[in-house]
Amino acid sequence: MEKRVVFRSAWLPYALVAPQLAITIVFFFWPAFQAAWFSFQLQDAFGLKTEFVGLRNFAELFNDPHYLKSFKITALFSVLVAVIGIAVSLLLATMADRVLRGALAYKTLLIWPYAVAPAVAAVLWAFLFAPSVGIITFALKQIGVEWNYVLQGDQAMALVVIASVWKQISYNFLFFLAWLQSVPKSLIEAAAIDGAGPMRRFWTVVFPLLAPTTFFLLVVNMVYAFFETFGVIDATTQGGPAGATQILVYKVYHDGFKSQDLGGSSAQSVVLMIIVIALTVIQFRFVERKVHY
Amino acid sequence: MKFNRTAAALACVWVTMVIGLFGCEQKKPEPPKPAPEAPKPAAEAPKPVAEVHPGMEIQWWHSMTGALNDRVNDIANGFNASQKDYKVTPVFKGQYPESMTAAIAAFRAGSAPHILQVFEVGTATMMAAKGAIKPVYQMMKEANEPFDPKNYLAAVAGYYTDSKGNMLSMPFNSSTPVFYVNKDAYKKAGLDPDKAPKTWKEFAAAAEKLKASGQACVYSTGWPSWVHVENFSSWHNLPIGTKSNGFDGFDTQFTVNSPQHVAHIAMLADYAKKGWFTYSGRRNEAEARFFSGECAMLTSSSAAQGNIRKNAKFEFSVNFLPYNDTIKGAPQNSIIGGATLWVMSGKKPDEYKGVTKFFAYLSSTDVQTVWHQGTGYVPITNAAFEATKKAGYYEKNPGTDVAIRQLNNKAPTANSKGLRFGNFVQGREVIEEEMEAVFAGKKQPKAAMDEAVKRANDILRKFEAANK
Numbered sequence: 001m002e003k004r005v006v007f008r009s010a011w012l013p014y015a016l017v018a019p020q021l022a023i024t025i026v027f028f029f030w031p032a033f034q035a036a037w038f039s040f041q042l043q044d045a046f047g048l049k050t051e052f053v054g055l056r057n058f059a060e061l062f063n064d065p066h067y068l069k070s071f072k073i074t075a076l077f078s079v080l081v082a083v084i085g086i087a088v089s090l091l092l093a094t095m096a097d098r099v100l101r102g103a104l105a106y107k108t109l110l111i112w113p114y115a116v117a118p119a120v121a122a123v124l125w126a127f128l129f130a131p132s133v134g135i136i137t138f139a140l141k142q143i144g145v146e147w148n149y150v151l152q153g154d155q156a157m158a159l160v161v162i163a164s165v166w167k168q169i170s171y172n173f174l175f176f177l178a179w180l181q182s183v184p185k186s187l188i189e190a191a192a193i194d195g196a197g198p199m200r201r202f203w204t205v206v207f208p209l210l211a212p213t214t215f216f217l218l219v220v221n222m223v224y225a226f227f228e229t230f231g232v233i234d235a236t237t238q239g240g241p242a243g244a245t246q247i248l249v250y251k252v253y254h255d256g257f258k259s260q261d262l263g264g265s266s267a268q269s270v271v272l273m274i275i276v277i278a279l280t281v282i283q284f285r286f287v288e289r290k291v292h293y
Numbered sequence: 294m295k296f297n298r299t300a301a302a303l304a305c306v307w308v309t310m311v312i313g314l315f316g317c318e319q320k321k322p323e324p325p326k327p328a329p330e331a332p333k334p335a336a337e338a339p340k341p342v343a344e345v346h347p348g349m350e351i352q353w354w355h356s357m358t359g360a361l362n363d364r365v366n367d368i369a370n371g372f373n374a375s376q377k378d379y380k381v382t383p384v385f386k387g388q389y390p391e392s393m394t395a396a397i398a399a400f401r402a403g404s405a406p407h408i409l410q411v412f413e414v415g416t417a418t419m420m421a422a423k424g425a426i427k428p429v430y431q432m433m434k435e436a437n438e439p440f441d442p443k444n445y446l447a448a449v450a451g452y453y454t455d456s457k458g459n460m461l462s463m464p465f466n467s468s469t470p471v472f473y474v475n476k477d478a479y480k481k482a483g484l485d486p487d488k489a490p491k492t493w494k495e496f497a498a499a500a501e502k503l504k505a506s507g508q509a510c511v512y513s514t515g516w517p518s519w520v521h522v523e524n525f526s527s528w529h530n531l532p533i534g535t536k537s538n539g540f541d542g543f544d545t546q547f548t549v550n551s552p553q554h555v556a557h558i559a560m561l562a563d564y565a566k567k568g569w570f571t572y573s574g575r576r577n578e579a580e581a582r583f584f585s586g587e588c589a590m591l592t593s594s595s596a597a598q599g600n601i602r603k604n605a606k607f608e609f610s611v612n613f614l615p616y617n618d619t620i621k622g623a624p625q626n627s628i629i630g631g632a633t634l635w636v637m638s639g640k641k642p643d644e645y646k647g648v649t650k651f652f653a654y655l656s657s658t659d660v661q662t663v664w665h666q667g668t669g670y671v672p673i674t675n676a677a678f679e680a681t682k683k684a685g686y687y688e689k690n691p692g693t694d695v696a697i698r699q700l701n702n703k704a705p706t707a708n709s710k711g712l713r714f715g716n717f718v719q720g721r722e723v724i725e726e727e728m729e730a731v732f733a734g735k736k737q738p739k740a741a742m743d744e745a746v747k748r749a750n751d752i753l754r755k756f757e758a759a760n761k
Contacts, residue, residue: 042758042759044421044759044760045418046400046422046424046425047400048424048425049759066748131573132510132581132582148572150572150573151572151729151732153733240729241729241730241733242726242727242729242730242733242735257390257394258394258718258719259718260394260397260418260718261716261719264755
């Protein structure tokens with residue numbers, strides 16, 4: 001039986017949601033519409049002359065091979081961050097779950113990086129990997145690896161992936177650990193009695209139970225890689241070298257704020273907005289149904 | 294510095310997420326100061342500008358850090374102490390592109406500063422923004438301030454002068470790339486430390502010996518496009534773009550894919566392969582590698598001298614840029630970089646009067662002499678140069694006059710007067726991206742420079758369309 005609470009007043013419910021609505025309109029709808037409006041315009045930097053150009057900004061965007069390259073880079077980057085981040089934290093969580101002595105210390109230490117701002121995390125890693133003074137650079141040189149992420153695109157990508165993953169592991173770890181601890185011991189013991197080894201027990205009993213968490217984390221990590229890694233990239237590679245780490249969000253910022261190309265930048269925002277809407281719909285309509293809760 | 298920028302970036306990404314991916318477009322009612330502006334390095338908080346000053350406030354947004362920031366505050370304090378009617382308040386607004394963006398946002402919100410320091414590549418954008426700026430010559434005329442552009446160093450003022458000879462902005466900090474050599478490393482490699490290479494051919498011979506002597510990094514450069522494309526062009530009297538490097542109109546096109554340009558980039562790529570050239574990044578990262586002794590040779594801004602002198606634990610010399618002796622007419626003269634002060638529009642006549650007074654103070658020989666000697670930037674007036682020379686400063690400090698001699702090496706041609714390309718912030722980045730692709734061994738020099746020209750031309754066309 002469902003218990004329903006109904007407002008008698010006609011206006012009270014609206015008054016109660018009004019603050020939320022106001023915030024959504026001011027901080028979401030208004031800028032979004034303005035972005036959409038700007039994306040049809042050609043404007044000089046100071047906003048002195050504005051010309052309506054229809055879809056020209058979009059046409060230019062999709063004829064720009066560097067924009068298309070930015071798509072590929074974003075896809076590669078977010079898959080790497082999500083997959084590596086989830087895999088490593090799952091491994092750490094299963095390990096931490098089995099630790100008996102000093103478990104609290106391990107867990108605390110593993111959760112720490114989450115308190116670090118992405119930009120700070122990036123700076124830490126950038127110091128370690130700095131081309132001339134980095135300690136890891138020095139170690140790599142000893143084993144014959146020439147490391148210079150300001151020039152080599154692959155290395156720059158590796159650096160931003162490492163920094164982004166490191167930052168996100170704590171978050172993933174927390175979720176995995178919580179779920180691991182809620183897996184009924186009886187199931188695992190039953191499997192053990194049936195003769196299943198630890199690996200088999202994990203993959204056939206525990207992991208399926210973790211599927212919803214994994215799916216949830218996949219979504220969160222993708223969103224993280226798409227939008228929140230801005231700080232990491234801005235603090236280390238700034239999209240370089242030769243655009244090798246220029247993800248879509250960074251390009252929006254770069255073109256709009258550094259290059260003062262508002263029309264082009266707004267058009268990119270609109271494209272991003274469409275991608276996010278599409279992703280959200282797909283998630284909730286199709287993918288989520290296939291995961292057992 | 295870094296943290297300031299990242300903080301701004303962070304604020305930006307949060308806003309971006311919240312407001313639906315639109316980015317941080319400043320809204321009209323927003324105050325002009327983006328939140329994360331407290332950039333003052335904790336270690337050396339700038340002296341507060343005269344606590345209580347009765348004068349009218351003049352805002353001056355700039356991008357000078359460290360010791361340069363102190364010099365800027367000195368100038369403002371000096372001016373404020375010299376009179377009672379106006380008070381100049383210098384505000385650090387981040388690196389050049391950031392302070393420009395901040396000023397543009399402030400202008401749109403109707404609260405622009407009076408004076409804005411804009412780097413040289415932003416010149417065309419500022420010039421095109423007719424309603425947003427107050428040309429300096431016009432302001433001076435309206436305020437009846439005696440002002441003769443001829444008093445200013447031609448190589449500097451020419452860059453910021455329109456086709457009718459009117460100075461549009463006030464020269465402030467100008468430098469040019471020069472060639473630094475670590476004399477101790479030369480000695481160790483068995484080279485004559487007093488004979489720095491004059492041509493790239495001599496450079497190669499020296500580089501080989503330095504490499505053989507076990508030098509970890511033989512040569513590096515700051516500002517790759519500025520040094521190896523823009524100044525390479527003027528130094529060899531080659532055009533960077535059509536229409537006199539853009540001075541004669543917005544319908545200009547880049548020409549940096551000429552055989553000479555491509556050969557130069559190919560030469561650098563070859564040096565990189567041989568271990569004679571180490572790429573350090575697009576800004577001045579290479580300077581630290583030079584003064585730490587890691588790299589034995591460096592091409593970077595003449596304004597780096599102060600910093601190098603302070604940090605280097607070895608003897609070094611400052612020299613002219615090497616040139617390619619197979620190109621006829623080389624060496625021509627180099628072009629400047631750095632920034633000028635632009636006056637923003639929409640202020641009261643009284644306030645412009647104050648800006649005028651401040652500019653007059655700034656151009657005075659005493660202030661300029663101190664600025665030039667204290668920073669390594671070239672003096673902006675001929676009088677300051679003469680005064681410095683007369684005082685015997687250049688004899689006592691060898692190398693400090695290299696920049697100015699290099700700028701004045703020959704009478705400037707259409708190719709070496711400067712450059713004026715719209716959205717060149719973007720254009721320069723495109724060139725640098727393609728150069729990086731070559732140095733990383735991912736692209737052939739010819740293909741990369743062709744692509745750079747094509748992409749940069751697209752940017753010029755967009756600028757042309759937006760500023761018809």
